[in-house]
Amino acid sequence: MPSVAVTGAARGLGYQFLQYFAAKPDYQVFGLVRRNKADTDAKLSKDGITNVTIIEADITDAPALEKAAEQVSQAAGGKLDLLINNAAILGERSRWKPMADMSASFLDEEMTACFRTNVIGVAFATNAFLPLIKAGQQKKVITLATGLADVELTNQLSAVAGGPYSISKAATNMLVAKYNAAYGASEGILFLALSPGLVDTDMNASGPKDEEAIKGEQAMVAAFMKFAPDFKGPITPEESVNSMMEVVDKATVESMGGAFVSHHGDKNWL
Numbered sequence: 187m188p189s190v191a192v193t194g195a196a197r198g199l200g201y202q203f204l205q206y207f208a209a210k211p212d213y214q215v216f217g218l219v220r221r222n223k224a225d226t227d228a229k230l231s232k233d234g235i236t237n238v239t240i241i242e243a244d245i246t247d248a249p250a251l252e253k254a255a256e257q258v259s260q261a262a263g264g265k266l267d268l269l270i271n272n273a274a275i276l277g278e279r280s281r282w283k284p285m286a287d288m289s290a291s292f293l294d295e296e297m298t299a300c301f302r303t304n305v306i307g308v309a310f311a312t313n314a315f316l317p318l319i320k321a322g323q324q325k326k327v328i329t330l331a332t333g334l335a336d337v338e339l340t341n342q343l344s345a346v347a348g349g350p351y352s353i354s355k356a357a358t359n360m361l362v363a364k365y366n367a368a369y370g371a372s373e374g375i376l377f378l379a380l381s382p383g384l385v386d387t388d389m390n391a392s393g394p395k396d397e398e399a400i401k402g403e404q405a406m407v408a409a410f411m412k413f414a415p416d417f418k419g420p421i422t423p424e425e426s427v428n429s430m431m432e433v434v435d436k437a438t439v440e441s442m443g444g445a446f447v448s449h450h451g452d453k454n455w456l
Contacts, residue, residue, distance in 0.1 A: 188324060189214040189262040193245055193311050194273025196226045198387040199330065202423035203270055206431065208235045216258050218251075218273070218311075220244045245273045245307035251314035259318055266318035268434075271311055271329040275303045277351040282402030285349045293350070300354035308358055312365060319375060328434055329362050331355060331379040331446055333455025343409040347402055359446045366444030376439050379446040380430055381455055384410070386420040414456045 190207050194200040195217030207215045208230075215238045219226050223242040230238055239261065243254040258266060280288060280296040288296065308329055319325055333339055334352040345352075359379045366377040410417045421429075429449040433442075436451070448455045 187212055187214050188267040189216070189258070189265065189322070190268040190270065191216040191218065191258055191266055191315060192270045192272055193218045195219055195240070196222070196229075199382055199385060199423050199426060200270075200272040201226075201229070202427045203272060204230070204238050205233070205235065205424075206427050208238050211237070214262055215239065216241060216261070218243045218245070218254055220273070245271075245311045246302055248310045248314070251310050255314040255318060258315070262318070264318065265321035265323075266315055267322040267324035267326065269312065269315045269319055269327045271308045271327065273303070273307065273311070274330065274355075275300060275351070277348065277354075280348075280350050282347055282398045283349070284346050288349075296350040297353070300350040301357065304351070304354040305357045305361055309361060316369070316375075320369075320373060325373070325375040326434065326437070327365065327375060327377050328430075329358060329377070329379050331359060331362075331381045333381050333383075333448060335359055335446070336453070336455065338453075339413075339455055343413055345406070345409065347406055362446070363444040366439075370439050370443040374439060376437055376442065377444055378434070378437055378442050380433060381446075381448045382426040382430055383449045384420045384456060385423055385426045387423055410456060417456050 190213055192200050192203045195204050196219040204215060204217045207213045217226065217238055217240050219240055219242055221242060223240050226240045241254045241257055243250040245251060277296050277300045312327055319327060332352060332355045334345060334348050335355040339345065362377050362379040369375045370377060426449055433447065433449060433451040
């Protein structure tokens with residue numbers, strides 16, 4: 187029976203991944219949540235999903251991740267086929283601010299927080315589950331990325347938004363490449379940075395919007411429409427996950443090891 191573990195599984199794309207795999211009766215599904223395991227258990231129950239195991243572990247807490255990996259190991263026979271590194275933070279406070287508009291202390295806080303979760307946390311999670319991945323059949327580690335970490339796109343769009351977030355995610359792309367360099371060809375493990383596209387959860391993550399957020403979103407959408415005239419707006423989590431899994435299912439170490447691609451399997455980020 188193949189097995190999958192998803193970090194950041196309480197909501198958004200993480201929860202959508204749980205739904206996707208729960209619909210496949212041959213999969214053993216594990217979801218990692220930062221806190222309030224009971225809330226996610228209740229949500230799954232309400233949605234009629236009974237074949238998912240929720241484990242509480244913050245990806246910035248290495249010992250907690252080691253314990254989570256041990257739980258998965260015991261339940262899945264010492265192996266894991268697929269790890270989806272979904273957990274991340276957007277850096278909401280700095281999301282719409284140009285880099286030079288942040289004070290030194292504010293910039294320090296935002297950059298540190300984004301790197302702590304989006305880079306170091308992903309490394310912690312990957313390291314904790316890597317021994318299980320090595321023992322699995324599929325041997326795939328998928329880390330969610332963002333088109334905002336693409337240098338060419340940033341320059342084409344003059345994309346000011348999401349400085350600390352996108353900078354940290356660019357570093358995550360290199361992290362994925364480093365894992366591929368160490369374990370891709372030698373261990374037959376696929377490490378892939380995969381952007382979900384512009385998903386409707388992305389632009390509604392912080393609840394009520396202030397004027398800065400509204401203007402920022404309007405400017406971003408206008409830039410996207412200029413860049414891609416056929417752009418019709420954000421896609422749903424279900425559409426995103428279905429598209430990403432088409433890429434994951436086809437991807438091999440030889441074709442995409444260490445790559446950074448979109449949900450289309452290329453550099454089309456929208």
